[in-house]
Amino acid sequence: MSAPLLKVDGLRVEYGRTVAVNDVSFEVAPGEIVGLVGESGSGKTTIGRAVAGFLTPGAGSIDLAGDRLGATRSLAQRRGVQMVFQDPYLSLNPRLSTWSMLRELVTVHRLAPKAQVDDFVRTVLGEVALTEELARVRPSRLSGGQRQRAAIARAVVLRPQLIVADEPTSALDVSVQASILRLFASLRTELGVGFLVISHDLSLVRFLCDSVLVMQDGEIVERGPVAEVLTAPQHPYTQRLLKAVPRLPSYAKTSGNNREKP
């Protein structure tokens, strides 16, 4: 196996007396997509925030491509890990249009020569299925799903080494969701971007991820390849989780008779 892109070792995070994350260790290889699922309140977002440098862990280490990430990070280190927040509204400046935000990021991080900045921004907008017209308005005037795509654009525009995506498609209809999944897949194959994808949507995890970590009460209770964990779960919590997945009633399934079989 190749050297890990991300190595998290013995991570512990406390909020006052609450231990939100306790002794968590895992790795993400270059180009690997790791799913992080589990109970609401189990510490998933907290892990993401620690990896992306938004909080300082009480204990443990975080390495990106062999480089120890501390409490203060260089511009390059900050660019290296990008987070798509669970709540897109909080990560976007309500007064700055998506267009201006992306232009600013491209310029600050020198991602394209001056004359090509607009073209690069257009490419990224295309990747997240957002029209230029929508990109020109403030995020406060966007729908929930449009805002979520703006937040994804904010992360992918930097072409980071690792993307932490916290419920990245929760506000998207399935057809827009499909374009985001395609984008993630192409970033991983073409640029070797690694992903930590936090999601409650187990079919999305099954479809997108290589391996999965299952959390309960601040700890990883089960881990392994998606095909194993989501078909033959060992831990009782994972078993309960899989049982609770809402399914389309069987009558719906007969309707798609003109689609191609994979």
Add this chain to the structure above:
Amino acid sequence: MSELAETGLTVRGLAVTARRRRETVTIVSDIDLTLARGEAVGIVGESGSGKSLILKAIMALLPSGVTATAGEIRLDGTELAHAPARAARAARGHRLGLILQDPSTALDPLMRVGDQIAEVRRHVVGRDGASARAEALELLEQVQIPDAAGRYRAYPHELSGGQRQRVVIARALAGEPEFLLCDEPTTALDVTVQAEILSLLDDLRTSRAMGLLFVSHDLAVVSQVSTQLLVMRHGRIVERGATEQVLTAPSHPYMRTLLDSVIELTA
């Protein structure tokens, strides 16, 4: 009045427009829907098709620059639409409740979450301070917040995404609305908690005859919750009918595409 017998929440011919860079654009038009007490209607559709703005128009909570320009909204036959926003909201009284898509904007960041729920019990249901607080705690337990007594005193930013979303649900339920409009209410919940919340809503639908308007991208969830389904695209309702009918034999190509992508994902 010609429709004395009319009950429930009805929307007829609703149109919403917005000012965008000096132009006026139509966001939704020709929206008709009826929600009886004890009934559950689902709305699915393309991202950006106008689902959230329809709910906000019904609540008279449209953001500035966005206006309902046509149509009527009635509650038990009484028209609600054309009053100025403040009066319109008062007319809705607390008979309508809304769960916003974005839980963080729905809560006061500077107030303990338990108190935000207790406040509704006090002002809307008329409880005294002590019973309002006790009932707020009960509501937190009902929406499956662990260590509810401890979390009663938390501020919104001290909760996880799914805990915040459940606080928003608890606060909406605290007003005992006759009609609850839910905008993607379970997106931040794991499937086990989601199942509990959906069954809580369903219990209230039957025990209190609460009407439920339920917006979601999750077709499996919508099919569980609702008996009638509306499908939206580009600001219009492109398909409607009994949920089972729409999911079994969708007539609009968009609905067929949606179903096919879900089936592909879950295959």
